[in-house]
Amino acid sequence: MIGRARSYIIYNYFKYILIILLIFIGLIWLSQIIRILEFQYSISNQIIEIAGTTLLALPSFINPLVPFLILIGSFMLNSKIKISNEIIILKQYLSIKSLRILFQFLILFTIIIYTINNEIISKKFYEKYKIKELEIRNNLKLGSPVQNEFHIDDIVSIFFDKKKNNTFYDIEAIIYDQNQFIASDLVEIELSKSNFNLVFSSGERIILNDIEKSKTVFDKFTYILESKKYEKLLLDKDHYNTFELISHPEVEFRNHGHNKIFHYFFLILIGLISLKIILFYENKKNNYTKFSFIFLLILLVQILNSYLIYLLDNFNSFKLLYFYFINFIFLISTFFLINKILK
Amino acid sequence: MILPLYLARKFFKAFIICAVLSYSIFFIFSLMGYLGEKLSFKSIFLISNLNSFQIFTYIPSHLFILSLCLFVFNLKSRNELIIIKEYFDLKKLFLIIFPILALFIYAEIKKENLSNTIERIKSNVINSKKIGDTKIFISLDGNTKKYTIFSRYDQDNDFINQYLSFESQNQKIHRGEISTNLYLKGSDLFSNESTVYEKNNFQYENFNKRLFENFQSFWTKNTGTIIKHKMINASSGYYIIHSIFLSVLFYFCISMIFFSKKLVVRGVNIMKIFLLVLSVFLYYLLIPKIILNNFQYLFHFISIIILILTFINIKKYE
Numbered sequence: 001m002i003g004r005a006r007s008y009i010i011y012n013y014f015k016y017i018l019i020i021l022l023i024f025i026g027l028i029w030l031s032q033i034i035r036i037l038e039f040q041y042s043i044s045n046q047i048i049e050i051a052g053t054t055l056l057a058l059p060s061f062i063n064p065l066v067p068f069l070i071l072i073g074s075f076m077l078n079s080k081i082k083i084s085n086e087i088i089i090l091k092q093y094l095s096i097k098s099l100r101i102l103f104q105f106l107i108l109f110t111i112i113i114y115t116i117n118n119e120i121i122s123k124k125f126y127e128k129y130k131i132k133e134l135e136i137r138n139n140l141k142l143g144s145p146v147q148n149e150f151h152i153d154d155i156v157s158i159f160f161d162k163k164k165n166n167t168f169y170d171i172e173a174i175i176y177d178q179n180q181f182i183a184s185d186l187v188e189i190e191l192s193k194s195n196f197n198l199v200f201s202s203g204e205r206i207i208l209n210d211i212e213k214s215k216t217v218f219d220k221f222t223y224i225l226e227s228k229k230y231e232k233l234l235l236d237k238d239h240y241n242t243f244e245l246i247s248h249p250e251v252e253f254r255n256h257g258h259n260k261i262f263h264y265f266f267l268i269l270i271g272l273i274s275l276k277i278i279l280f281y282e283n284k285k286n287n288y289t290k291f292s293f294i295f296l297l298i299l300l301v302q303i304l305n306s307y308l309i310y311l312l313d314n315f316n317s318f319k320l321l322y323f324y325f326i327n328f329i330f331l332i333s334t335f336f337l338i339n340k341i342l343k
Numbered sequence: 344m345i346l347p348l349y350l351a352r353k354f355f356k357a358f359i360i361c362a363v364l365s366y367s368i369f370f371i372f373s374l375m376g377y378l379g380e381k382l383s384f385k386s387i388f389l390i391s392n393l394n395s396f397q398i399f400t401y402i403p404s405h406l407f408i409l410s411l412c413l414f415v416f417n418l419k420s421r422n423e424l425i426i427i428k429e430y431f432d433l434k435k436l437f438l439i440i441f442p443i444l445a446l447f448i449y450a451e452i453k454k455e456n457l458s459n460t461i462e463r464i465k466s467n468v469i470n471s472k473k474i475g476d477t478k479i480f481i482s483l484d485g486n487t488k489k490y491t492i493f494s495r496y497d498q499d500n501d502f503i504n505q506y507l508s509f510e511s512q513n514q515k516i517h518r519g520e521i522s523t524n525l526y527l528k529g530s531d532l533f534s535n536e537s538t539v540y541e542k543n544n545f546q547y548e549n550f551n552k553r554l555f556e557n558f559q560s561f562w563t564k565n566t567g568t569i570i571k572h573k574m575i576n577a578s579s580g581y582y583i584i585h586s587i588f589l590s591v592l593f594y595f596c597i598s599m600i601f602f603s604k605k606l607v608v609r610g611v612n613i614m615k616i617f618l619l620v621l622s623v624f625l626y627y628l629l630i631p632k633i634i635l636n637n638f639q640y641l642f643h644f645i646s647i648i649i650l651i652l653t654f655i656n657i658k659k660y661e
Contacts, residue, residue: 016634023409024365024368027365027369027402027405028368028372028398029370029400030402030405030625030628031369031398031401031402034401034402034628034632035401047629047632047633061372064371064372064375065368065371068367068368068371069368072364080420083420084420084423097521106627143519154477155651157479159481159490170512170514171514172488172490172509172511174479174490174492175511176477176494179507179521181490181507181510181511181516181519183514183515183516184514185514202514203514204515204516205516206509206516206540208507208519208520208521208538208540212522213521213540213545215516215519215540215543215545236379237379241540252379265580273466287362288356292363295364295367299367302371302374303374303388306374306375306378306384306387307384309378310378310384310387313378313379320363
């Protein structure tokens with residue numbers, strides 16, 4: 001019976017964490033897809049490609065959110081077993097010793113999964129994600145033509161009648177930079193070395209600005225999109241695991257590595273708190289106020305940690321020792337405060 | 344009256360919980376993402392908050408689904424769902440949640456405006472110049488196409504500083520005009536001086552001239568960058584009706600699934616319901632994002648028919 005009770009808690013603990021993880025990571029994933037689609041004026045044929053690529057980034061999105069997802073999962077599990085009065089039965093059947101073993105197992109298992117994701121899975125997937133993302137970004141670098149309009153950021157707008165491959169026919173174009181307006185038979189997009197060019201053929205061009213007022217007739221006119229360079233792959237912090245980050249020559253990367261170490265301790269604290277939350281029982285109707293306060297406290301610890309990493313990155317006088325010291329002071333105080341609340 | 348009030352209070356509680364939790368998760372996600380940027384912490388903090396709000400504007404329906412899910416499962420766990428289903432038929436239940444549904448449908452229609460506003464505030468925070476400050480009005484007069492460009496928007500005075508217009512016919516430019524000395528008279532846009540290109544000549548005009556009628560209402564009513572004259576009324580009206588139709592059907596489908604008889608039964612296959620909600624949700628999210636060059640209206644029509652059929656299919660068991 002005790003074995004069953006323990007496995008019941010383990011099963012439900014991971015079930016709720018997994019549900020919450022799927023919901024929120026799913027929402028973040030969807031919002032990323034929609035955001036990209038909105039920026040690119042809707043690109044129906046690339047939805048699958050964008051969805052697939054952003055999916056590769058999810059393991060690295062998960063890491064900073066894990067402590068919060070564990071916390072929310074624990075709140076849900078507590079509500080569930082409290083409503084059905086299972087909490088009283090579990091408390092009666094499980095001794096302090098068996099609870100301790102159970103808690104140690106849950107925390108250890110959570111940390112192992114988190115470490116594997118943090119150090120191996122997210123790194124591997126992120127590498128793939130960045131390569132795919134770069135491909136898409138370069139493909140979409142100029143945006144996508146939709147409904148006979150083609151807008152390249154706030155540089156050029158092309159209005160066309162027909163399109164075939166990279167050529168647009170019977171066009172009117174506005175080049176915002178110098179208040180230029182072009183009416184021509186066709187415009188072709190050309191890639192030269194690292195730039196994109198717009199090559200207009202057989203048309204007229206008018207410039208109306210403070211410096212120049214002119215009108216020209218041309219056979220061929222080339223406009224270079226200088227700010228639209230072909231991007232190359234750059235390695236960022238998520239390309240490395242904790243050990244590689246700590247030994248990196250750049251300070252920001254090293255700081256990020258130390259922040260990752262702190263997050264392991266943060267996760268252990270959340271693990272301890274979450275187990276207290278699961279078996280927390282008060283003879284009140286609900287624990288909303290207490291749980292809200294705990295959630296807020298943890299959120300504050302996270303915001304403070306973000307501020308400290310910001311100080312570490314931007315101010316030389318702020319030493320690594322201060323970063324660890326302040327973070328741990330807050331972490332330990334939060335733990336004791338929450339312990340007091342859950343007594 | 345006690346029971347509807349009790350239900351409204353419970354739903355509101357579920358809504359607050361879901362909103363706060365979602366907001367916090369989105370906030371942490373944005374905060375961690377922006378930490379590497381070369382911005383002050385105050386700006387990072389503000390942008391992260393705005394980003395969290397923006398995710399809500401991208402998918403407001405998620406909040407409705409999560410709140411309804413929490414609300415229904417909370418009722419179910421206390422065996423209150425059976426009692427409620429006994430007291431209220433589906434019509435009455437819909438009547439109770441109608442204000443909430445109306446609110447969400449309104450948010451769905453206005454979400455683009457909200458998202459644009461947030462994007463503009465974000466651009467101001469990071470001092471980046473983005474499109475949206477420029478509006479292009481395209482009109483057709485016979486074979487002549489006219490492009491009117493209002494730009495150099497001054498946020499402090501809430502007014503544009505440059506008027507440009509170009510007219511072309513069969514890929515030949517007939518007329519062009521620029522003015523950077525603008526003012527409003529009533530609701531119309533006037534210029535004190537301008538330069539005009541016409542009949543192969545550039546001429547400077549130093550007199551007051553009305554450039555655009557009813558400019559003020561044009562600027563506030565049209566939130567997009569490109570505004571097309573002939574399509575303006577019919578097309579935007581069509582898109583609003585389509586959007587309302589799609590949203591109403593979607594929210595009714597979701598509500599119907601959560602208030603269905605199947606959910607009252609103990610041992611119901613939750614996974615099946617979850618997959619159904621997820622499919623309807625994804626369908627509703629992605630269909631409006633698909634823009635076809637041809638057969639767009641037919642595509643919209645079929646997408647609505649599919650949702651109506653789904654709705655009828657769910658309803659027939661009730």
